Amino acid sequence: MRAGVSRATAARILGGYSGSRSKARARVLQAAEELGYKPNKLAKSLASRRSFKIGVILPDIENAYFARLYRGVERVCHNAGYTVTLGISGENAEQELLLLQDMLSEQVEGIVVAPSDGLKGLTESTVPVVSVDRMPANEMAGDGWVTTDNYDSAYRATAALIDAGYRRLSLLLNLPHISTTHERIAGASEAAAERGLLIDRHVMASHLLDDIVPAIADYLSEAKPDAVIAGDAVICTAVVIAARKLGIHLGDEMGLVTYDDEPWMSLLEPAISTIEQPVYEIGETAASLLMSRINGSLEGERHIRLSSLLKLRGSVRALKP
Structure with a gap:
């Protein structure tokens, strides 16, 4: 040969x-x-009696954040010789559980999931499960999780706004039941309290843009915050649209910082200040953690928080205190 x-x-x-x-x-x-x-993957699977499949359950693949996260997961899995099966939960706990059960019936060797409701069905899994973006209800459940340090990023964004002279701050979020929301509320509240202020918290009843634009317009009219931290790019978009309808000038009249750093945000006038999360790295890290568990390794950190980058732009301008 x-x-x-x-x-x-x-x-x-x-x-x-x-x-x-x-x-x-x-x-x-x-x-x-x-x-x-x-x-020949089929021949290899039959010979080894393994599926070489990984299941991924995400809330919404049309959301740029989760699309990038998925690409990170897929790259690591592909390089390791695995194919990926994707399921969309729509932030619905029942749908998530059905997807989990379907994937287990397809004999996936591991699952990466962004749990919509604490992943109460986690105990049903017979394969390694790694959570991404948010933690399961029981932090010690599953085989690990990978998120960003949401407490720290919310703290730093709030401190930056207050240090710039803003005083009536609002935190606009959705999904009140997930760990991400709880950590951001805690971080923002702590930063405000240390500076002798309170921060208003407003949780959206929907995550759809058409629903939240009028809701945010009503909120801005009534609460009249002079600075807003948006929980994601969809909420940020709604804030920008509502502010324009109300004639509110971002930066001068109302500061704005948002989670997620989309390309269009730096092109606006003023450019939007962002909290850039290492989304692709979250996916890669979660997949690598899952691979180690599938291969029987119990070494290394199971609970991983990655740092985010605060980018202050024109939507946060220094005001006189």
Whole structure:
């Protein structure tokens, strides 16, 4: 053969089995690459009695945040030889549980999920499960989680607004039941309290843009905040639209900081201040953690918080205190 080994030895190496000498392995892999060899995943699955499938459950793939997170997960899984099955929960706990059960019936080897309601069905899983973006109801449930430090980012955004001279602050969020919301409320409240202020918290009843634009317009008219922290890009969009309808000038009359850093936000006048979260890295880290659990490794940190970057732009301007 081209690699100078028997067919049986080549098959074992290409199938991922151990026991071959490193030099022989290197020759076989080099020959396979030169010949354009692609492994037959079905044959490999049948031979090993493994599916080489990973399930991913996210609330909304049309949301740019979750689309980027998915790409991070998919890249790591693909490089490890796994295919990915995607399910959309729509932030619905019952749908999430059905998806979990379906994926288990398809014999996925692990699941990455952004739990919509604490993932109460987690105990039904017979394979490793890693949560992303938010934690399960029981922080110690599952095989780990990967989020950003939401307390810290909300604290820093609130402090920056107050230090710039804003005094009537509002935190606009949705999904009151998830850990992300709780941590952001805690961080913003702490920063305000340390500076002798309170921060108003307003939770949206919907996460759809058409629903929240009028709701936010009513809120801004009644509460009259002079600074707003938006929980995501959809809420930020609604704030920008509502502010324009009400004739509120961002920056001068009302400061604005939002979670998620979308390209269009830097193009507005004034440009929108953002909290940039390492979304792709969240997906990659979660998938890597899942791979280690599938491979039987119990080493390394199971609970991971990544840092976000606060980008102050024209929508936050220094005012006289």
